[in-house]
Amino acid sequence: MHILIIGAAGMVGRKLTDKLVAEGQFGGKAITQLTLADVVAPSAPEGFQGKASTLTVDLSAPETATQLATARPDVIYHLAAIVSGEAEADFDKGYRINLDGTRYLFEAIRQEGLRQPYKPRVIFTSSIAVFGAPFPNKIGDEFFTAPLTSYGTQKAIGELLLSDYSRRGFFDGIGIRLPTICIRPGKPNKAASGFFSNILREPLVGQEAVLPVSTEVRHWFASPRAAVGFLIHAGALDLSRLGWRRNLSMPGLSATVGEEIEALRRVAGEKAVKLIRTEPDETIIRIVDGWAQDFDAKRALELGFKADATFDDIIRIHVEDELGGRIGG
């Protein structure tokens, strides 16, 4: 079995690669070949016994998609995207990568299949940014996609193309809308959503963190481990169970900032919580106010996708996977 990961150098791509290498098999079949592609050079998979290749490629060039499809991978993970902030700042770049790049990929698969029968599994990472406020209290599986960003628009279009190409039989596709990943490893960044992770990740290593919103703010989360679990599950699932509705909101954990902090207190103690400094930021308050707070991800749950059970688990997963089990500075 040959697996291609596009966007392999990103955080989720790297964790997915590690998991695939650790498992060595996929839906009961041995993984014999791994191709890792990204716009920045992906690392070679450590400890992989099969054939591995890493490609540094630009998905906005149509020949990239042709090159990738011609190798006829059995499973294609399409994780590559310009993030929300950048797609909003650079309109052309966002459409070029997130829309054209995705369409080139889907079309290259179709063209390869016209040359010689070919119908790979395609797993596309979409986002809860396909939804725009105002929302119902819980966003259900039949709520409409009315995005309020260009990024969300591009993801919603990718979802529609994925369904149509699947329905037409050009590939067997599934789109999964990831919750906000928490705790996101690495350094604090300027993403408006960064604080959801910062206020846990930094105190866990004895560093201060800034909370720019009220503790009442509610949002929708999954750990990196849960996200990789969704991707693996989506790769091996019998997609005929989805009919032609190929895009699913993934299950997650709905929590307030206050609940995050209580979980931190339970896992890491009062000392950690004291490192959170409240510093309201009107811009972030306004942005976050338009974000989804909770979902009823009924279809995904019925199909066996599994969310984190508690926020304490989300923190413990970070401590295990990123901190070698050690809490403190």
Next chain:
Amino acid sequence: MHILIIGAAGMVGRKLTDKLVAEGQFGGKAITQLTLADVVAPSAPEGFQGKASTLTVDLSAPETATQLATARPDVIYHLAAIVSGEAEADFDKGYRINLDGTRYLFEAIRQEGLRQPYKPRVIFTSSIAVFGAPFPNKIGDEFFTAPLTSYGTQKAIGELLLSDYSRRGFFDGIGIRLPTICIRPGKPNKAASGFFSNILREPLVGQEAVLPVSTEVRHWFASPRAAVGFLIHAGALDLSRLGWRRNLSMPGLSATVGEEIEALRRVAGEKAVKLIRTEPDETIIRIVDGWAQDFDAKRALELGFKADATFDDIIRIHVEDELGGRIGG
């Protein structure tokens, strides 16, 4: 005021042109220029006092959109599309015209605005084909778009682009999802939906018509006159009232085939009804089974869009507008 109609040679385009010429003004401003564009030569508008031009153009060539936008019309009606059956039969052509053509148009408007400030009103005709079965009994304004045809996919993508280009300030757009037009004038055609009109239009002139489905089948209708009314209303409406949710299901009339026939009996008598011959067609029965039956078009109604009041009216409109008031062979 300069109005451009793309897709002006089609049935709705011609009726819209006639109405605009008859009114002579638009939202209180005199219509001084009319540009009619289509892939087949549109007729010159009869009786129009201002400047008129007709263009025979292919919207799938990017330079067409540039040519149209460079003339800086104040209002742009984008009615052009490859119809459902053809977009399903010819995958490439459907995407080329319905998706690429629409995107070229939107992008040409944006580019024209980058050259020199320009923000026209854009009215895009979408379709209830953006929805796919299974449906709720009435499709509400927040029901998701899960199309079951490539045509519906292309329209749903056009809607998303329209909203994003509007939100970014490149134009002031509104997308309207037309119900099935009934009574569609002209000859019977092979469209799966044709019988909804055929069983009324043909008996009204003393001709036989075939009914391929049960009288229980329910669907969603608007007269050509109501459809033109939606387009005119959308052109002059204050779109800030829509926020960024720029796509609306138009109000219509939900009726069963049996109700259509009862209306025909009231308007044209038993003699007309006797001309309908039942001849079940399994293919059509299966296709129609996946179509929307009823809508709750709350937002559009609140915004002042008006549906036909009764099916008797729908028939009378046809008799007035197409038959010069005369019923019978």
